[in-house]
Amino acid sequence: MKIICIGRNYTDHAKELNNPMPTEPVFFIKPETALLRNNEPFYLPDFSNEIHYELELVVKIKKVGKHIEKEFAGRYYDEIGLGIDFTARDIQDELKKKGLPWEKAKAFDFSAPICSIFINKNELDLKNINFKLKLNDNIVQNGNSNEMIFDFDDIISYVSKFITLKIGDLIYTGTPAGVGKVKIDDNLKCYLNNELLLDFYVR
Ligand code: MG
Numbered sequence: 001m002k003i004i005c006i007g008r009n010y011t012d013h014a015k016e017l018n019n020p021m022p023t024e025p026v027f028f029i030k031p032e033t034a035l036l037r038n039n040e041p042f043y044l045p046d047f048s049n050e051i052h053y054e055l056e057l058v059v060k061i062k063k064v065g066k067h068i069e070k071e072f073a074g075r076y077y078d079e080i081g082l083g084i085d086f087t088a089r090d091i092q093d094e095l096k097k098k099g100l101p102w103e104k105a106k107a108f109d110f111s112a113p114i115c116s117i118f119i120n121k122n123e124l125d126l127k128n129i130n131f132k133l134k135l136n137d138n139i140v141q142n143g144n145s146n147e148m149i150f151d152f153d154d155i156i157s158y159v160s161k162f163i164t165l166k167i168g169d170l171i172y173t174g175t176p177a178g179v180g181k182v183k184i185d186d187n188l189k190c191y192l193n194n195e196l197l198l199d200f201y202v203r
Pocket of ligand 1: 006007054056085174
């Protein structure tokens with residue numbers, strides 16, 4: 001399986017990092033080795049001094065597809081969950097300046113914590129999913145799917161023009177404003193419509 005991550009999909013977040021508004025989805029890939037499951041602790045890597053959390057809605061692909069038309073994109077997923085797109089911001093800033101690929105800053109081991117339980121889309125209003133991150137019990141990110149520049153169906157249609165989607169692939173759909181640094185012993189709690197889906201510590 002693979003993890004596809006969308007960048008700059010929320011206007012306020014693109015602004016906070018001084019990025020231009022995208023006219024089409026920006027995406028990159030993390031390998032399977034990036035997954036961090038079962039609320040296991042995230043160990044700060046020694047190659048960065050600035051690991052940022054980015055809370056994101058995650059779509060789980062349930063059917064193989066390529067060149068998926070937007071109107072049929074809904075057939076390719078049933079479940080939505082939450083994940084963190086951990087980012088070595090100091091490294092990413094360097095790579096961006098040099099125009100180099102972001103993998104070193106984005107795709108490192110355990111950079112993609114993922115929830116164990118996903119929510120069936122029939123239980124959700126896909127255009128009004130609230131999600132939030134509490135860092136040490138303070139709300140630091142509070143987003144809603146209605147703020148996405150590209151919605152789930154746009155993303156699936158766009159990405160599948162380039163890359164075949166396979167069963168079990170995960171798409172991290174971008175983060176709202178409020179990203180920030182984590183430090184040792186931080187606790188991260190992630191809620192989808194007030195349901196706690198992720199709860200883990202930084203070590
Ligand atoms: Mg992200």
